[in-house]
Amino acid sequence: MKDFPARARRKKIFPAGFGLILLLAPLLINLLIFAPARASEEMSVVSLKVDPDTLEKLLQEGEILIIKENEQGGRFKFVTAGILINATPDEVWKTITDYQHYPEFIPDCEKVSVAPGDAENVVLTSFTVAFKFSIIKYRIRYTLRQVHQKEKLRIDWTLKEGDLAEDIGAWELIPLEGGKKTAAFYSLYSDLRSLGYLVKFLFKEQPVMEIAITSTTAILMARAAKARLEGKELK
Helix, strand or coil: CCCCHHHHHHCEECCCHHHHHHHCCCCHHHHHHHCCCCCCCCCHHHHHCCCHHHHHHHHHHHCCCEEECCCCCCEEEEEEEEEEECCHHHHHHHHHCCCCHHCCCCCCCCEEEEEEECCEEEEEEEEEEEEEECEEEEEEEEEEEEEHHHHHCECCCCEEEEEECCCCEEEEEEEHHCCCCCEEEEEECCCCHHHHHHHHHHHHHHCHHHHHHHHHHHHHHHHHHHHHHHCCCCC
């Protein structure tokens, strides 16, 4: 545990309510929630080797937000949101892999279809997301290659085809209290600038918004899973 504070400082752990959230943009958040991704082994809270008791105490205070920056400076690598869920890892796993029921608890998810993948632990999930931003209606479609590693309580996904650009992301679950509770972590990076000139202009004028939007999206996904499992409304 002695090396955790140093690692935390390098990754900059912020409380979930930090001021950047005020800059969220609804359109981009909706795009990010369902963004396809390719696996990244860097997205691992387990690798930090944090003591479970310490981790639980941190999560009891609220969500954890980790922002991983490039060592050479410049744009960030990815964001990880962590949340404490009052359910077993197996129950959480069943919920986050229940893709066909995502429209019931993930905002703006219109339809999800599931097909077998190219390996026993791989599934192909096709999403249709429809939402309204101001007076303009949007609908995006894409298919993901979901890789399930149940023994590691981890899911990585990659883009097979669709309307969005390259992203990276992962789910990671950590048992707490002897497996009675779960620390759930949702990691994400999406190249939002690839969505077009308007987004590029927005981030050029307000660079901090890219981190703010990605952070808000990661927290929203973690909260959606918690609300579903605990029978509460999404906040």
